Amino acid sequence: MERPTKTSEDEPVAHAHLERFMTTQSIPITPELFEKLYLSPHNIVKGDLRKKFANPTPVALGGFLLSLTPISCILLGWQGAGGLGASDVGAYIYFGGLLMLLGAVGEFLLGNSFPTVVFSTFGAFWFTFGATLTPSYGAYAAYATDPQDPLSGLTSPQFQASFAFFLMWMGVLCTVFLIASIRTNIVFFVIFLIVIPAFECLAAAFWHNSKGNLELGLKLQHAGAGILLVASLLGWYIFLALVLAGVDFPYELPLGDLSTRIPGASDRAVRARHVESPI
Template identity: 55%
Template structure:
């Protein structure tokens, strides 16, 4: 063999060896073959991977002088577990893809999970959370686009009024549709608490919109015989007393949500904390109207205005929460704290393990 051929072979070997080292630094799986001398056994796949990674770690320039020893790799589940990185030639295509996806998955902290899903982290089967997006912001947007204008209507800003009748469309398609879809998707992902919250309020917005819609005859059914308009039913004792029980029931379930939210975060807790007096004030307003519609109209208007103020505080907390969740979803450099409570009030199962 000529000297030039020998030099070319040596150069090619050095280039190939450098490429293998570079690939190993990027955590790629490289299978190499070393010259087999007489009496030397051939390394299996795990040993070859360990050989490349040991060599690359020795040359990584970290300056600490430490590297993993050469030779057979440690057993699985030891200090260096290669179980998620090793792909056997006998594996099927699906098993290999599943192994690669497992090795490349990213786990999030319990604090970030609670921030994104408004629920303490729980273990569920399957990888749906890795397959689908986070439905929590969808439901929150539907809630905010419905409640924010309604709170302004109740406070009478810029001449608004009519108990929010102008927002019937948003109650159906934002509050009802988005919150119900978001709640169902949370249920699919195994997030019980947010799924119950979102579907409950989604149904509330659909019910509220249907009550204000004349097509459902909710108030016209109470109109006295011979009334010129079905809207006269809004001033009857029966309608106001009956609708007051509906808002009372919503206030009761909101109290339950308030207690449960102590395991989520401060912002979510504030949302329920301000919703409870909102429903209480609305209930009181309708019951005062039921007692004497004409005589208590002015006082009921004040109660509804106070309810609108409480709901507006709810909206401000909600807008902050949706902003924080979307920033975290995009891995934005700005991180808005929400006051994680999942580690402050520990769960029953966690306390039993201590």
């Protein structure tokens, strides 16, 4: 007895059945899990790109950590390190800059505004820092006291005083991120909270170095670097939590979700409408 052959007319039916199967087998993402995976409050966007694309958040965070952690150790002067971390220019550009930019693009495609802004601006920071230490850009060479020695520009009072403003305003930028991160999680919030004084300490260190107060400048540099190291350790904790969540690890690391504890403006508007017109 011959078996019935599958015709082209049967394919739409089979495809629809497959879609129903995948839908029923999918696991809904809770607001808490969404915030952990994307470091952003749960938001509703059109399309299903989150089902098609991988999570870009660990990519950006990994690039950030592999730039921040080494520079923190270098600025602390561990094992005789120094030179503003010029040895790791490649890491700043390709890990800190490129990976964070790629992560920002991924977050943009998924409709996650806050991570997009954070990752893109910090990616630009690492690109800028790497370019500043790259001789071909001539950033410090323009301040060199000896034309035959471009490196002398790194210790020039004008260069030190000028670069400090960039670090100071990075602290202001992080203040804005700190306020917005109240709706993410506790660990992410604490990172911004402690990164702000770190940038200000480093800015103050450059200003004191420009005035010849090298001893105080070194103390401020070590203070800022120490704070950045603590921030990077917290970042490694978030990174581990994201990677474990990405492979559906049986144990979860808590981040202290705040997205459901602090309702957003849209949530309050919905509640207000329910109060005004109860069903």
